[in-house]
Amino acid sequence: MAFEAYDDYEQSERVQQWLRQNGLSIVVGIVIGLVGIFGWQQWNKHKADHLTGAADLYQQVQMAAAGGKADSANALTEQLLKDYTDTPYAMFAASDRAQRQVQAKELDKAIESLNWAEAHASDARLKALVEMRIAQVLLAQGKAADALVALDRMPPKSYEGVAQELRGDVLVKLGRPDDARKAYEAAKAALGENAPQSVQMKIDDLAVAGKQGA
Structure with a gap:
């Protein structure tokens, strides 16, 4: 029992000594941790407020327009x-x-x-x-x-159907009918059943122009 009491006493002394040597560091660490948490919360609040302010201003733009x-x-x-x-x-x-x-x-x-x-x-x-x-x-x-x-x-593949139709229009202006036809056909394939009739009309126009130029 004496040895156990001595061990307990020695252990207590060592703990107190460690706290005396490192207590300041512990306190500083806790303070830094709390400041970090508070700072993170404030930063998130700032970002949220910033985004809300932008949204409100954009709504004003839309209303004015x-x-x-x-x-x-x-x-x-x-x-x-x-x-x-x-x-x-x-x-x-x-x-x-x-x-x-x-x-x-x-x-x-x-x-x-x-x-x-x-x-x-x-x-x-x-x-x-x-x-x-x-x-x-x-x-x-x-x-x-x-x-x-x-x-x-x-x-x-970005907005493929509309973009390919626009590409076809551009290629027609550049005098590249074969490439334009491929673009229109890609647009028609990408749009599927939703393809407007104008796409097929543009393909047909290129075919007619090709026969006339032959």
Whole structure:
């Protein structure tokens, strides 16, 4: 029993000695841990608030645009692009502005807006959609070669049916009917029963043109 009491006493002394030597480190570690947890919570709250602010501002953009207040919509869009660059709402706003600019026949400005949206799109499918819209505007500007470059930036199988039909339109403008026909046929295959009649009409037009040129 004496030895056991001595062992208990020695063990207690060693624990107290260890605490005296390391107590400060333990306290500091606990404090750092608590600060880290608090900081992480605050950071998450900041991100949530930031995203909510962007969503609210984007809603204001949509309301202004729907109300025909283009100047107000553009001013709010600029604020989104400046203060909420890291959110998807800024990309949506830039893309929406491009659509308004196309309707206003401001194609150069539309390309600038879409280029911004492409550069800041974090989602691959959204980025591909912007690239397809860039190709559409470039084609409308008569820049078929640049439109083809934009289409080539899209990942394979992205919006395949619509993208392939657009590719066919671009290739027709570039004087490449055989490649255009392949693109239209790929569009028709990808769209299946949902393929619009216009795709088949474009294939037929190429066939007629080919016979006339023979």
